[in-house]
Amino acid sequence: MTAASIALIGTQLAACGSDQTKQNESASPNQSSSKPVEITWWNFPNFQPLDGEVGKYEKQIIAAFNKKYPDIKVNLEMITYEGGPQKLNVAIASNTAPDVIYDAPGRIIDWGKKNLLAPLNDMVSEEVKKDISPALWKQSMVGDQIYMYPVNTAPFMMAVNKSVFDKIGAADLLPLDRPDRTWTVAEYEKALQAVKEKAPEIIPSGFYAKSTAGDQGTRAYIANMGVSRFLSEDNSKAAINTDNAAQALDWIVKGSKDKLVVPGAVSLAAADVNDLFLQGKLAFTINYSAVLKAQNEPNKKVKFDDVLLPFPTLDGxxxxxxxxxxxxxxxxxGDKAKIEAGKKLIDFIANDPETAKKNLIQTGGLSARTSVTGLYDNSEYKYAELARKFITDPPTIADGYAEIRTFWFPELQKALSGQATAKEALDTFASKANEAITKAKSQSKAK
Incomplete structure (x- = not known):
């Protein structure tokens, strides 16, 4: 993303530093004789690379941090989305976990439930707590303990290669003239048919079922098309095995035969489908966000206009x-000094008046704080901000979710390969998910 495409709000983030920041600045190691401490920060590529170099931006963060905290040495280690999760598991098992991690709720909350993390309650002021929505706090807490400090966010949704529709003269089939861009499954199918007929070299839509990666895309796609939920509102049981959701999955299975859906989805992972999108070979991809849009920009193999869209629903x-x-x-x-140093690093990244807004933009995301808006002079980011009103509680906060997600793709594979009907596959998933939820709750009560 070029600097010219970004309009910064100069005062909003400058005024939103937490009480922790003010306390830290008043007790800056520049003005004290605090004992030096060394911490390790492991980071997935959450920030866009500078000059094509992964980790270069993070090193700049550390350099700026050390101007305020010269007695805290931060050792950075960049990890990948492919091998990072396993590397973390090995590190945890061998008691060599990093001190600080920048990640997502799926793993962080699971670690919190296993008592592997330090609570962060004391670094969250009332101002910050009120400025972050309950839906985001639910993903950041276990009980009343805050284990993740929210930084950047964006609603997961679909994306369309609008350039394809411009080329075939069918842009009017997209709901872009509606402020909220909501649309029906019937309207969506009509758009897919137009691609099939007028641009046969382009695959109309994507789907995947190879692994758990990107599971949020498949579950939200089916749930919305079937006007259903993945789990119940209180996360006490599976809710995706409705007749409408089964019809949505049946539609996907049939669509792969009718050349509306990418063939061979059983052997495709989320990354494979997004790669087809970035190659300009796919009209719609189902696992996207403002963050991914920014991260994907340098990876496009051809130039095209990728536009964000919500998932279609059966009834609009x-x-x-x-x-x-x-x-x-x-x-x-087990080291209090390292924990406190880690809190200072987190607070600096999220709230420092001079660098926090720059850090946010480098992630390509929106602020987790509702009062911080207008960071980008870009229509797609403005839509992403509007689409926050559609955000719902994610199933990732459910008891046993780490196990629940392992049952999802095998059942999708059965439906796609004809080994089970869509309803049978969803019923089997629901049964296994409910067992996992019950087991996790029992284990939690036993602690």
């Missing part, structure tokens, strides 16, 4: 979008 009702949420956590490695 408001969609339910899960939020992407990025935030930071601290592993409790």
């Amino acid at each position: 009702s408001k969609p339910k979008l899960e939020p992407y949420l990025g935030g930071m956590a601290i592993f409790n490695n």
Whole structure:
């Protein structure tokens, strides 16, 4: 993203530093004889690379941090989305976990439930707490303990290669003339048919079922098309095995035969489908966000206009979008000095008046704080801000979710390969998910 495409709000973030920041600045190691401390920060590529170099921006953060905290040495280690999760598992098992991690709720909250993290309650002021929506706090807490400090967010949704529709003269089939861009499954199917007929070299839509990666895209796609939920509102049981959701999955299975959906979805992962999109070979992709839009820009193989869209619903009702949420956590490695140093690093990244807004923009995301808007002079980001009204509680906060998600793709594979009907597959998933929820709750009560 070029600097020219960004309009910064000069005062909003400058005024939103937390009480922790003010306390930290008043007790800056520049003005004290605090004992030096060394911490390790592991980071997925949450920030866009500078000059094509992964980790270069993070090093700039650390350099700026050390101007205020010269007695805190931060060792950075960049990890990938492919191998990072396993590397973290090994580190945790061998008691060599990093001190600080920038990740997402799916893993962080699971660690919190296992008592592996240090609570962050003392670094969250009332001002910050009120300025972040309950839906995001639910993803950041276990009980009344805050284990993840929310930083950047964006609703997960679809994206369309608008350039394809411009080329075939069918842009009017997209709901872009509606402020909220909501649309029906019937309207969506009509758009897919236009691609099939007028641009046969382009695959109309994507789907995948190879692995758990990107599961939020498939579950939200089916749930919205079927006007259903993945789990019940209180996350006590599966809710995706409705007749409408089964019809949505049946539609996907049939669509793969009718050349409306990418063939071979059983053997495709989320990254494979997004790669087809970035190559300009796919009209619609189902796992996107403002964050991914920014991260994907340098990876496009051809130039095209990627536009954000909500998932279509059966009756045109408001969609339910899960939020992407990025935030930071601290592993409790038994060293209070390291924990406090980690809190200072987190607070600096999220709230420093001079660098916080720059950090947010480098993630390509929106602020987790509702009062901070207008960071980008870009129509798609403005739409992403509007689409926050469609955000719903994600199932990732459910008891046993780490196990629940492992049952999802095998059942999708059965439906796609004809080994089970859509309803049978969803019923089987629901049964296994309910068992996992019951088991997790029992284990939690036993602690």
